[in-house]
Amino acid sequence: MGWAIALHGGAGDIALNLETERREPREEGLRHCLEIGVAALKANKSPLDVVELVVRELENHPHFNAGRGSVLTRNGTVEMEASIMDGRTKKCGAVSGLTTVVNAISLARLVMENTPHIYLAFDGAEAFAREQGVETVDSSYFVTPENVARLKQAQEANRVQVDYTPPLQKEEQIPPADGESQIGTVGCVAVDGNGNLAAATSTGGLVNKMVGRIGDTPIVGAGNYANSYCAVSATGKGESIIRGTVARDVAALMEFKGLTLKEAAAYVVESVPKGTCGLIAVSATGEVTMQFNTTGMFRASATEDGHSEIGIWHPGQC
Amino acid sequence: MGGWAIAVHGGAGIDPNLPVERQEEAKQLLTRCLNLGISALRSHCPAIDVVELVVRELETDPLFNSGRGSALTEHGTVEMEASIMDGKGRRCGAVSGLTTVKNPISLARLVMDKSPHSYLAFSGAEAFARQQGVELVDNEYFITEENKGMLKQAKEAKSILFDYRIPLPSKETCAAAAAENVLQMNGLPISVYAPETVGCVVVDGKGNCAAATSTGGLMNKMTGRIGDSPIIGSGTYACDLCAVSCTGEGEAIIRATLARDVAAVMEYKGLGLQEAVNFVIKEKLDEGKAGLIAVSSNGEVACGFNCNGMFRGCASENGFMEVGLWE
Incomplete structure (x- = not known):
């Protein structure tokens, strides 16, 4: 028992030799957000407040794909989405297609309340x-030079594959242009000492996505879920996470099959196609797990008994 | 292998005072849609084609809340949504915020088959519709005189009791107390409630399951509101075990991930189809009101609801056929 928190900055094909100048700001961002979350839990803030606070901080960080730093649609615009869920009441809120809202996660909370x-x-x-x-800004605030370049690269690499006019095989689409284009989404899950759980997830979506595309992040049960057993935030290829109802399934395996949090998370991550999914989860009893079947996942966690970690790749790598 | 089976619904939560002739019209439409699906199944159409065909028919008829006959937003416009899922491979497609697409379910199918994504919404979905060349009509086509009247009544009912901007103490007034004694769905007296959603679930002779759900959403909804119908795992779900389509209070269905939960208790708890349906209706909905239809890969068909009636019909290869409104 005791509080626990985990957060992520996206899972995907993260090169093992990721340049220092791209790795360090993200590690620093994860550390900073973890500290904020831990401090809030220690100050007895509710898990719902904690996950919102931490995700706001991740959204404001330009190196993660959410809020400022969101990736761009096919038309070069930003369309952000987010969802939040309270495990005790199963109340939830979600938003999609935001273009001017600074913190999508807080608008999701307002939809809920x-x-x-x-x-x-x-x-x-x-x-x-x-x-x-709520605070709104001109859409240009969200657009970073790195994402303009990434869109250009993606469009050059994918012009044929992503155009939906010719028949295509779904599984072969959206190859990563720079190995990072599938890294979308930030999220946070938290539990307090009384076993109250909450989950929050936010994203700019997929590089070069069609205008109007909705991914797994705002879908309750797919990218985000919390109930009295656990809280889960998923990241990866949205289409796989939607059809796998990934976040709900972690909870369903605990509820209906009696699996532990780690077993349930491992089962779900195993059951979706390799290279498409990562997730973070905490249980009512204060366990924490972070699993992924991609090359890496930007992640961090801490528990009341003093455990704390920050990682990118699988243990043993780098 | 138990052969094919099919179920259709036209929404849950029916006014007990619905005129008898309207009840008959609904039964006739449900029967016609069932027969359409049955002939397709006898001609060995795959489940995914049958659910699309049947839901198109339900959308085109103005009687139920989807396509023509959709409920209206607070601004008096129509915003439709739909989703479809093929149990085989769990492929899926969804759309929201459509204003000119005659058959939303077919656009959801095209998102599944012809786009790299699973879900497109609002102007992006409309642009995709134009690119795919599906049939488009003016928004007026979807709006019926009857729904204009219902919107007016819903606004009157809501402006007194259910406006979320009015501070909480107003809930304690005697008007609110009186309203609690009236049958309600989604905070509206049942007489002005437009049952949300149409849907169809099918298992074909090969044991493949598919589900499709379509809706105009909630009467007097906020512009931009997304309900359970396009949400995979909430309003619609299919896998290799079963196919499910839900209807009712969208927010309760989303919280319960109702459609996926039917499949999940079969998969993880080993329940049979009807047991699974009963379990989720009883245990997962909390205070919410909803209904659902389901088929299993071995040819069973089941339905369940915890509200006042559900427009529904079902049939299976062994000759069973039933159309009903009440318990």
Whole structure:
């Protein structure tokens, strides 16, 4: 028992020789966000507040694909999405298609708390943001030079594969242009000393995605889920995570099959195609697990008994 | 292998005072859709084609809340959504925020078959529709006179009792207390509630399952609201064990990941289809009201609901056929 927290900055084909100037700011970002989360848990903030706080911080960090630093659609625009869920009440909120909201995760929380709905998208979500008075900025704030270059690269590499006019085989699409284009999503899961759980996930989506594309992140049960057993945030190839109902399945395996958190997470990560998925999860009893079938996952975790780690690749590598 | 089976629904939560002739119309439409699906199954159409065919028919008929006859947003417009899933390979496609696409379910199928993604929404989905050349109509086509009247009534009911911007103490008024004694769905008196959603689930003679769900959403919904229908695992789900389509209070269905949970308790807890349906309706919905239809790969068919009635019909290869509204 005791509190626990885990967070991620995306899973994918992260080169083992990732340049120092790209690795270090992310490691630093993970460390910074972990410290913020741990401090908030120690100050007895609720897990729901903690995951929102940490994901806001990850969104504000330009090196992760969410908020500022979001990857770009085919048209060079940003369309962000996010969701949040409270394990005790199973209340949840989600947003998609945001173009001006600084912190998508906080708007998801407002959808959960201040509307009769769970999920608002595109113009309706933007109108709700203005009505609620959350911070909005010009869309250009979210666009980083690195992502402009990444889109150009992706479009040059994928012009044929991603165009949906000719028939295509789904599994072969969206090859990573620079080995990082599939690294999307940030997330945080937390449990307090009383076993209250919460999960939050946020993303800019997939490089060169079609305008209007919705991935797994805002889908309750796919990219994000929390109940009285555990809280889960997933990252990777959205289409695989949706069809695998990944986040719900970790909880369902604990609930219906009696597996432990680690067993359930391993089972789910094993059951989706290799190279498509990573997840972080905490249980009501304060266990934490971070598993992935990709080359790497930017991740960090800490528990009340003093354990703390930050990692990118599988243990034993680098 | 138990042969083919099919179930259709036209939404859960029916006004007990619904005129008898409207009940008959609904039964006739459900029967016609069942027969359409049955002939396709007898002609050895794959399950995924049958669910699309049947849901297209339900969308095209104005009677139920999907396609023509969709419920209206707070601005009086129509925003439709749908999803489809093939149990074989668990391939899926979903759409939201459609305003001109005549048959949302077929666009969801095209997202599954012809795009690199699983889910497209709003203007991006409309652009994809134009690119794919599907049939488009003016938004007015979807709007019926009856739904305009329902929106007005829903606004009147909501402006007093259910506006979320009104501070909490108003809930304690006697008007609210009186309303609690009235049958409700989604915070609306059942007489102005438009049952959400149509759906179809099928297992074909080869044991392949598929599910499809389509809706105009909730009457008087906020613009941009997404419900359970396009959410894989909530409103729609299919795998190699079963196929499920849900209807009712979207938010309760999403929280419960209702469709996936039917499959999950079969897969992880070893329950049979009807047991699984009963379990999720009883244990997973909390206070929410919803219904669902389901088929299993060995040819069973089941339905369940915890609200006042569900428009539904089902049939299987052994000659069983049933169309019903009430318990």
